[in-house]
Amino acid sequence: xxxxxxxxxxxxxxxxxxxxxxxxxxxxxxxxxxxxxxxxxxxxxxxxxxxxxxxxxxxxxxxxxxxxxxxxxxxxxxxxxxxxxxxxxxxxxxxxxxxxxxxxxxxxxxxxxxxxxxxxxxxxxxxxxxxxxxxxxxxxxxxxxxxxxxxxxxxxxxxxxxxxxxxxxxxxxxxxxxxxxxxxxxxxxxxxxxxxxxxxxxxxxxxxxxxxxxxxxxxxxxxxxxxxxxxxxxxxxxxxxxxxxxxxxxxxxxxxxxxxxxxxxxxxxxxxxxxxxxxxxxxxxxxxxxxxxxxxxxxxxxxxxxxxxxxxxxxxxxxxxxxxxxxxxxxxxxxxxxxxxxxx
Ligand SMILES: O=C(O)CCC(=O)C(=O)O
Ligand SMILES: [Fe+2]
Numbered sequence: 001x002x003x004x005x006x007x008x009x010x011x012x013x014x015x016x017x018x019x020x021x022x023x024x025x026x027x028x029x030x031x032x033x034x035x036x037x038x039x040x041x042x043x044x045x046x047x048x049x050x051x052x053x054x055x056x057x058x059x060x061x062x063x064x065x066x067x068x069x070x071x072x073x074x075x076x077x078x079x080x081x082x083x084x085x086x087x088x089x090x091x092x093x094x095x096x097x098x099x100x101x102x103x104x105x106x107x108x109x110x111x112x113x114x115x116x117x118x119x120x121x122x123x124x125x126x127x128x129x130x131x132x133x134x135x136x137x138x139x140x141x142x143x144x145x146x147x148x149x150x151x152x153x154x155x156x157x158x159x160x161x162x163x164x165x166x167x168x169x170x171x172x173x174x175x176x177x178x179x180x181x182x183x184x185x186x187x188x189x190x191x192x193x194x195x196x197x198x199x200x201x202x203x204x205x206x207x208x209x210x211x212x213x214x215x216x217x218x219x220x221x222x223x224x225x226x227x228x229x230x231x232x233x234x235x236x237x238x239x240x241x242x243x244x245x246x247x248x249x250x251x252x253x254x255x256x257x258x259x260x261x262x263x264x265x266x267x268x269x270x271x272x273x274x275x276x277x278x279x280x281x282x283x284x285x286x287x288x289x290x291x292x293x294x295x296x297x298x299x300x301x302x303x304x305x306x307x308x309x310x311x312x313x314x315x316x317x318x319x320x321x322x323x324x325x326x327x328x329x330x331x332x333x334x335x336x337x338x339x340x341x342x343x344x
Contacts, residue, residue, distance in 0.1 A: 207293065
């Protein structure tokens with residue numbers, strides 16, 4: 001069996017110049033060797049680039065296209081309608097609408113040139129996850145989403161339905177990746193099963209307005225250089241060229257172009273911390289969009305809020321002792337979100 005710490009050290013000396021594309025056809029094969037072969041590709045990607053594309057996943061194109069369509073309808077609404085679901089109304093739970101420049105992912109910049117709408121696990125999708133968590137100060141918790149109302153927007157119902165459909169489909173894709181991550185970490189396939197029962201997944205629809213002829217202010221990128229906070233992100237991009245970039249160890253920015261009907265998956269800080277930095281969480285950014293409006297949908301998949309991020313034994317050796325203080329997943333993500341959002 002590969003020793004993860006040794007593998008991690010040796011990969012640190014190589015670098016990536018492109019992002020691998022992994023076929024998920026065999027992810028649920030009844031043949032364990034085939035599942036393992038997919039997990040090995042995922043292991044290499046998670047220890048090296050921290051980024052990979054997936055194809056032949058379980059999410060239908062119709063579900064994706066309908067969500068992009070609804071996203072366009074929503075962001076085109078007058079500001080006063082979008083403000084009816086403003087994030088300031090979410091009681092500190094990071095749900096709802098955020099206007100241009102209200103977020104700043106890279107503190108050396110002035111702000112990010114995008115608008116966003118955030119949602120979490122909806123009570124209508126999983127009633128069992130609600131009302132059981134203890135209220136703890138400084139911890140993320142499940143809660144209501146902020147949905148536009150029909151009295152303010154005729155399309156409110158279709159918008160909600162498309163987002164819920166997308167959320168369920170991508171949640172299922174995320175859950176199906178955990179056995180592969182477990183194999184990649186030399187753990188039993190079922191290792192994460194009891195840790196993702198009520199997952200803390202936040203989905204965002206993002207809108208990057210085209211700047212056209214306007215002068216680009218380098219300090220207002222689409223999204224400034226950052227790492228994500230949760231275990232991993234499942235990102236759907238549209239076909240806008242020259243947008244997402246990923247930074248390799250040397251510091252070069254590598255393009256992550258749109259590839260039809262794929263998702264980009266990237267490891268986030270929660271997984272890096274949990275695995276004692278065996279999995280790498282890689283910085284990325286979105287350049288200012290010039291020729292056309294851009295839409296994307298990141299889905300940040302965290303484990304259950306109450307799970308303590310104790311590194312599994314395959315990630316700790318005498319030469320690589322545990323690097324981080326143990327926190328629960330909910331406390332960790334709340335801390336990170338509070339640092340970045342100017343409104344909560
Ligand atoms: O829009 C994108 O392509 C990337 C978004 C992103 O990195 C994020 O929301 O964390
Ligand atoms: Fe990101």
